Amino acid sequence: MNKPTLEETQFWLKNVLIYKGNLHEKLVKARSQTGYSMDDFIKKSNSIHPAQRLGIYSAGYTMRLVECMKASFPILIDFMGEQFFDTFADAYISTIPSTSWNLFDLGAKFPEFLEKTKPNASKMDINPDIIEIPIQIAKFERAKSEALHYEGSEKKKQISDPIFPLFGIDFENTNFQTPKCLQLISLEFQVHTLTPNSKKPPIKKKTLLAISRHQYRMKILELKPWQFELLKALKSNDSLTESILSTSAKTTIPETEIKANLLTWITVATEHGCIYIR
Amino acid sequence: MLKHHKNEPRLGLKNLGLGVGLRSEHFPYLMKNNDPMVDWFEIISENFMNNHGYARHVLDKLKKTRPIVMHGVSMNIGSTDPLNTTYLKALKELAEYVQPEWISDHLCWTGFAGKNTHDLLPLPLTEESLKHVSKRVLEVQDYLKRPLVLENPSTYLEFKQSTITEWEFLSALVEKTNCGLLLDVNNVFVSATNHGFSAENYIQNIPIENVVQIHIAGPTDYGNFLIDTHDQPVPTPVWKLYKLAQELTGGVSTLLEWDANIPEYPELVKELKKAKEAVLGNIPINKIQKQENFSIASNPLNFKLVANNE
Numbered sequence: 001m002n003k004p005t006l007e008e009t010q011f012w013l014k015n016v017l018i019y020k021g022n023l024h025e026k027l028v029k030a031r032s033q034t035g036y037s038m039d040d041f042i043k044k045s046n047s048i049h050p051a052q053r054l055g056i057y058s059a060g061y062t063m064r065l066v067e068c069m070k071a072s073f074p075i076l077i078d079f080m081g082e083q084f085f086d087t088f089a090d091a092y093i094s095t096i097p098s099t100s101w102n103l104f105d106l107g108a109k110f111p112e113f114l115e116k117t118k119p120n121a122s123k124m125d126i127n128p129d130i131i132e133i134p135i136q137i138a139k140f141e142r143a144k145s146e147a148l149h150y151e152g153s154e155k156k157k158q159i160s161d162p163i164f165p166l167f168g169i170d171f172e173n174t175n176f177q178t179p180k181c182l183q184l185i186s187l188e189f190q191v192h193t194l195t196p197n198s199k200k201p202p203i204k205k206k207t208l209l210a211i212s213r214h215q216y217r218m219k220i221l222e223l224k225p226w227q228f229e230l231l232k233a234l235k236s237n238d239s240l241t242e243s244i245l246s247t248s249a250k251t252t253i254p255e256t257e258i259k260a261n262l263l264t265w266i267t268v269a270t271e272h273g274c275i276y277i278r
Numbered sequence: 279m280l281k282h283h284k285n286e287p288r289l290g291l292k293n294l295g296l297g298v299g300l301r302s303e304h305f306p307y308l309m310k311n312n313d314p315m316v317d318w319f320e321i322i323s324e325n326f327m328n329n330h331g332y333a334r335h336v337l338d339k340l341k342k343t344r345p346i347v348m349h350g351v352s353m354n355i356g357s358t359d360p361l362n363t364t365y366l367k368a369l370k371e372l373a374e375y376v377q378p379e380w381i382s383d384h385l386c387w388t389g390f391a392g393k394n395t396h397d398l399l400p401l402p403l404t405e406e407s408l409k410h411v412s413k414r415v416l417e418v419q420d421y422l423k424r425p426l427v428l429e430n431p432s433t434y435l436e437f438k439q440s441t442i443t444e445w446e447f448l449s450a451l452v453e454k455t456n457c458g459l460l461l462d463v464n465n466v467f468v469s470a471t472n473h474g475f476s477a478e479n480y481i482q483n484i485p486i487e488n489v490v491q492i493h494i495a496g497p498t499d500y501g502n503f504l505i506d507t508h509d510q511p512v513p514t515p516v517w518k519l520y521k522l523a524q525e526l527t528g529g530v531s532t533l534l535e536w537d538a539n540i541p542e543y544p545e546l547v548k549e550l551k552k553a554k555e556a557v558l559g560n561i562p563i564n565k566i567q568k569q570e571n572f573s574i575a576s577n578p579l580n581f582k583l584v585a586n587n588e
Contacts, residue, residue, distance in 0.1 A: 006407050007358040014390040043436040053435035098394045101352035101365045151330035216332040
């Protein structure tokens with residue numbers, strides 16, 4: 001066989017690292033894909049066996065990325081235990097290898113992965129909540145990461161005037177915006193109330209949350225349906241008037257009532273990093 | 279090839295003194311105290327690219343009073359994949375904001391066929407890879423409009439196809455591209471131990487006039503190999519290599535890398551300041567930390583997203 005080229009070398013080593021299984025299984029699969037074996041690549045020495053050298057990279061690949069994910073899902077680890085988390089994270093990394101240069105993107109699809117791979121509770125004769133709660137926690141924790149990462153309103157003009165609500169809002173001419181870091185999520189369980197070492201599972205209750213930042217501090221706000229719909233509308237268009245119209249249509253709450261509610265809610269929304277004036 | 283700095287030692291880049299890596303664990307200290315007690319900071323570029331959270335706010339404060347260097351881990355300079363233009367654009371945007379003294383990355387590859395291993399993988403050191411890497415370094419330097427500085431990585435395997443030593447490869451790369459070198463003496467020590475070559479000979483045979491920075495760090499001994507864990511104080515053999523490198527260069531910027539089991543900020547600075555004594559010949563006495571169970575290599579990308587209230 002000819003000496004492998006640089007491209008063939010990288011193809012082989014990448015596959016050995018990323019394939020599922022132990023090192024032997026990875027090498028067998030890599031050989032079937034490339035025709036090359038470890039002996040074609042790894043220089044021998046007396047001190048360390050080539051398999052051990054390769055094992056440093058192979059084992060390190062998953063270990064490193066699982067460690068990165070642990071930093072992003074502490075509540076989930078606390079709830080399901082480290083061993084279970086490692087198993088799921090390992091499966092995720094093996095199934096969906098990273099394609100981004102940014103490790104921030106590593107856990108982005110983890111909640112979706114848990115959702116798509118969840119077992120059928122009825123066939124297993126277990127409480128379906130046990131399967132659903134970790135998915136909800138993952139979704140919540142990912143949303144928190146995104147709220148910390150994206151641009152907030154810290155460098156934007158804030159609604160600071162305390163008499164603003166008393167004199168009313170100029171709905172036509174005031175340009176309300178939502179910051180990029182604002183995350184709106186709908187949960188089936190109140191996972192945001194979980195604390196470290198929580199002995200009790202979260203209450204099963206549909207919950208709408210805004211997760212954002214104010215002065216770089218994480219803010220989590222429970223929302224009523226009209227607040228959720230209004231913020232959702234504002235995320236996709238600049239016009240407060242249109243957002244109120246769309247919210248009214250979705251919630252059947254009259255526009256005038258939404259406007260009146262907004263007057264009393266706007267300070268809270270601002271202090272939780274949900275809205276700012278452009 | 280970038281024409282400027284061709285005849286200037288160290289590409290005209292100055293000795294910044296003693297610096298540390300900017301880590302989220304130290305944000306509370308750095309935001310409370312006006313004196314960071316170091317001369318400069320190194321940021322991991324990827325941790326700040328497209329990141330508009332609290333970390334950028336901390337960086338805003340620090341860059342007003344201290345020089346910043348951008349050190350990347352995902353440029354993938356050695357890969358046969360095309361250069362990632364999205365990555366380079368984001369890197370350049372960050373550089374426009376940070377105004378770094380220089381931009382560095384590693385002589386390695388991290389991904390292939392669009393998959394990223396997030397590891398610094400070794401290259402076979404051949405004429406083919408030299409030609410390939412040189413071409414890409416020139417392209418990156420043209421795009422960034424500045425020299426690229428490349429670090430020697432720790433390696434745990436060597437390829438049978440290699441026909442050039444790593445120090446010869448670096449010398450040829452510098453000859454072809456006039457890139458800068460980030461000499462990581464800990465990595466030289468780790469690789470030398472793992473592959474059985476002389477670390478002193480390595481340092482004595484790289485193009486020393488292109489070395490712009492030195493990294494020091496603490497590895498871990500797993501019995502028959504060392505791993506570049508960056509989670510320990512700098513051991514005596516690495517301090518000795520550091521002294522040698524500073525003697526040969528006449529003095530360049532020093533950066534203490536510590537990526538896991540990170541000590542409190544004042545302790546980190548105390549470790550860094552030992553560099554001054556090491557240069558004077560007062561080599562700190564410190565053993566290499568031993569472990570039995572294999573752990574992962576350093577992971578500077580494990581940059582915890584923090585809020586101001588953590």
